[in-house]
Amino acid sequence: MKWFKSSYSDTQGGNCVEVAYSRPTVHVRDSKDKAGPTLSFSPEAWAAFVAFAPEAQASAVE
Template sequence: MSTTELAWFKSSYSGTQGDSCVEVAVTEQAICVRDSKDVARPHFAVGREGWSRFVGFVTEV
């Protein structure tokens, strides 16, 4: 799936300036992540289970 076919969104914690944040897009197989400041660069994908574990970890901190 190409980057342009994905529905990217920013965290609700992102500031209105649009700097220093990431964007995510959800697919059936994975969560895709990219740098919002440089959307032309390649994104990376994390499996749903790995993403769930990551989010669980960061919400505990």
């Protein structure tokens, strides 16, 4: 699987998320623990999360 690091990840090695797509599943892991556990989502569930996340972050700041 080819993993992609979040564009929001910092260069300090902090809170980093990596995502890989392997049909029919989207995999998510902590970039600091490459051998650790992963979360698995359907593409539909992942798309819903990605669409929801900015709204949730905005309402958490208010």
